[in-house]
Amino acid sequence: xxxxxxxxxxxxxxxxxxxxxxxxxxxxxSVGMAQNLILALRDKGSKDLTLISxxxxxxxxxxxxxxxxxxxxHAILFQNKQVKKMIGSYLGSPSPTTLSSLEKQWQAxxxxxxxxxxxxxxxxxxxxxxxxxGIYIPTGVGTIVEKGKEKRIIHGKEYILEFPLKPExxxxxxxxxxxxxxxxxxxxxxxxxxxxxxxxxxxxxxxDEIVDxxxxxxxxxxxxxxYVHRMVKIPKxxxx
Amino acid sequence: xxxTLDNETMAKRVAQEFEDGMVVNLGFGMPxxxxxxVPEGKRIFFHAExxxxxxxxxxxxxxxxxxxxxNPGGLYVRPLPGMSVFNHEEAFDxxxxxxxxxxxxxxxxxxxxxxxxxxxxxxKGIGNIGGAMDLAVGAKKVIVVMxxxxxxxxxxxxxxxxxxxxxxxxxxxxxSDIATIELTPGGMILKEVAPGxxxxxxxxxxxxxxxxxxxxxxxxxxx
Numbered sequence: 001x002x003x004x005x006x007x008x009x010x011x012x013x014x015x016x017x018x019x020x021x022x023x024x025x026x027x028x029x030s031v032g033m034a035q036n037l038i039l040a041l042r043d044k045g046s047k048d049l050t051l052i053s054x055x056x057x058x059x060x061x062x063x064x065x066x067x068x069x070x071x072x073x074h075a076i077l078f079q080n081k082q083v084k085k086m087i088g089s090y091l092g093s094p095s096p097t098t099l100s101s102l103e104k105q106w107q108a109x110x111x112x113x114x115x116x117x118x119x120x121x122x123x124x125x126x127x128x129x130x131x132x133x134g135i136y137i138p139t140g141v142g143t144i145v146e147k148g149k150e151k152r153i154i155h156g157k158e159y160i161l162e163f164p165l166k167p168e169x170x171x172x173x174x175x176x177x178x179x180x181x182x183x184x185x186x187x188x189x190x191x192x193x194x195x196x197x198x199x200x201x202x203x204x205x206x207x208d209e210i211v212d213x214x215x216x217x218x219x220x221x222x223x224x225x226x227y228v229h230r231m232v233k234i235p236k237x238x239x240x
Numbered sequence: 241x242x243x244t245l246d247n248e249t250m251a252k253r254v255a256q257e258f259e260d261g262m263v264v265n266l267g268f269g270m271p272x273x274x275x276x277x278v279p280e281g282k283r284i285f286f287h288a289e290x291x292x293x294x295x296x297x298x299x300x301x302x303x304x305x306x307x308x309x310x311n312p313g314g315l316y317v318r319p320l321p322g323m324s325v326f327n328h329e330e331a332f333d334x335x336x337x338x339x340x341x342x343x344x345x346x347x348x349x350x351x352x353x354x355x356x357x358x359x360x361x362x363x364k365g366i367g368n369i370g371g372a373m374d375l376a377v378g379a380k381k382v383i384v385v386m387x388x389x390x391x392x393x394x395x396x397x398x399x400x401x402x403x404x405x406x407x408x409x410x411x412x413x414x415x416s417d418i419a420t421i422e423l424t425p426g427g428m429i430l431k432e433v434a435p436g437x438x439x440x441x442x443x444x445x446x447x448x449x450x451x452x453x454x455x456x457x458x459x460x461x462x463x
Contacts, residue, residue: 027290027328029314031307054328056366064314065305092366103365115367118289119332119374126329139336139374142408187308187325191290194327222327 004181005210005231009040012204012230016046016169019084023125023167023200024053025193028090029063030071032189034171034206035239036232041171042076048084049077052125052167054118054192056091056102063094072239078102083111087165089118117145120162122195127164129198129227134163170200174207174223178216181225183207190222197227204230208240242441244417245434249461250385252277253415254344256460257383258284262341263293263334265375267358270385271344272298272313285322287340288312289371291331294323312371335371335378343379345372347386347411349401352448354411354423356384357403367404376407388416388445395447397421397428418442420459427451432459 006012016022022041026033057075062068077083078101086102091113093100105111116124117139127135136159140146150161172193175186183205185193197203210233234240245253251273258264258274260282266272276297278284285294289312296318299305305316334340349357356376360367376382389395397414414421419442420432430439430450439452 027312029310031290031310065310065316066314090368090370092368094368096364099365106366113366115369117369117373118328118371119336122329122332137336139377139407141377143373143405145369145373187306187319188288188290188292188310189308190325190327192328195329 003179004229005179005233007232009036009206009232010044012232013037013040013044016041016044018046019048020046020169021050021052021167023165023170023196024051024074025170025172025191025196026053026073027188027191028055028058029066030073032173032185032191032193033071033073034173035072036206036234037171037204038072038074038076039239042080042082045080045082047082049082050085050087051077051083052087052121052165054089054121056086056088056100058094058100060100061093061095061098075101078105078111081110085112085114087114087116087121089116089121091115120145122192124162124165125195125199127162128166129195132164134161136160137162165199167196167200168202170196170203172197172203172205174205176209176211176216177205177207177228177231178211178213178225180213181228181231182216182221183223183228184216184220185222194223197223202229203227206232206234208234242436244387245461248273250415250417252461253420253459254383254385255279257342258282261285263287263339264342264344265289265335265340265379267343267345267372267375268313268370269346271346272311272315274344275311275317287331287334289328289331289335291326291328292323293326293334294320296320332371332374335374338378338380340375340379342381342383343375344383344385345375347384347396348403349396349398350384350386350411350414351398351401352428354409355401356382356406356411357401358406360404362404372406376410381412382410383413383415384411385415388418388442395445398447418445421450429453430456432457434459435461
């Protein structure tokens with residue numbers, strides 16, 4: 001069996017070229033964010049990327065318990081002008097006075113944006129990973145979200161047809177893995193990671209610890225190894 | 241200028257709506273503060289879009305932070321016995337599936353029939369839908385907590401919303417910095433006024449007609 005364990009982040013993303021579509025797990029802030037893979041992609045410099053993630057990148061701005069500049073997320077890919085399109089939910093800056101890099105590039109017409117309700121974003125990735133042709137969702141009925149979309153009344157209630165998202169790659173942050181790719185996460189660091197892992201053709205994971213098969217109780221596996229293709233153990237000094 | 245309630249006092253008033261055992265989701269901003277005012281002896285299961293059910297109070301400063309336990313506003317929270325964690329999709333299944341008892345959201349505007357606009361002021365940036373649309377559509381009950389007027393004194397409670405909507409006919413109750421209003425098929429009912437405010441004064445800052453409740457009360461702001 002070819003090993004899923006890679007020795008560096010750069011090697012694990014070797015085939016992410018210009019125009020690739022990447023789902024990035026995480027929710028906001030550093031919790032569950034694959035910071036080291038994002039740094040490697042910034043260094044690789046692939047352009048015209050389409051990103052799928054909850055936020056449009058927040059690491060330039062302080063939010064809640066997170067201080068600007070103390071961690072990394074996909075905002076650095078906007079800073080480096082690598083992104084063509086962003087699909088997400090919370091895409092604006094949380095600050096009423098400071099714009100994010102994404103917002104500035106969007107205002108300048110350099111980046112295309114698709115804003116979705118957060119649950120719809122997850123459900124569309126689920127559809128992508130689970131092989132559904134689409135999902136009827138009540139969220140967004142009567143709002144601009146329904147614009148241009150097919151609607152249907154089911155059991156007396158209105159729904160919007162939303163189509164699957166199937167990214168080529170996913171960046172996932174896990175807590176522990178075994179070498180077959182089974183993953184567990186820690187607390188709120190799970191968030192969108194299992195959904196991104198399931199949706200993508202190639203799922204790339206950064207993880208605190210990799211153990212031998214049998215080192216994780218099968219009853220507690222959250223992401224089965226079938227969804228995981230490449231893993232890198234976060235080295236000493238890596239972003240956590 | 242008459243005194244209006246501050247954010248913390250509004251959060252305390254919101255917390256009076258908590259019933260023992262309820263599943264409650266607190267939206268971004270002001271609503272999140274209510275996690276710190278759970279009435280003694282009641283267990284509330286706070287639900288978070290990022291995949292937590294049953295977290296505790298917000299940790300304000302440094303101590304005993306778990307770096308992997310944040311609420312949707314990016315604030316560190318305390319774990320409580322009985323807490324569970326799950327993925328983001330599951331979190332929204334709970335919301336859309338109607339399993340969440342109460343959602344508290346902020347608002348830019350609310351209309352008389354309960355339409356909510358809270359994600360996008362077209363004059364400012366790109367807009368943040370976040371979990372608001374799902375929460376507004378899926379919850380059994382939606383409370384909006386908001387300042388009654390804009391900074392220049394215009395009513396945020398309108399006959400029709402002018403900003404892009406979050407969801408239609410979803411708001412059940414408004415707790416503002418001057419009043420508590422219930423939305424019913426028969427119209428908006430003024431239930432409570434903040435200390436020092438009269439029903440006429442509240443009406444003068446509210447575009448739709450308010451029906452004054454027979455048992456109109458002053459807001460009780462003790463915790």
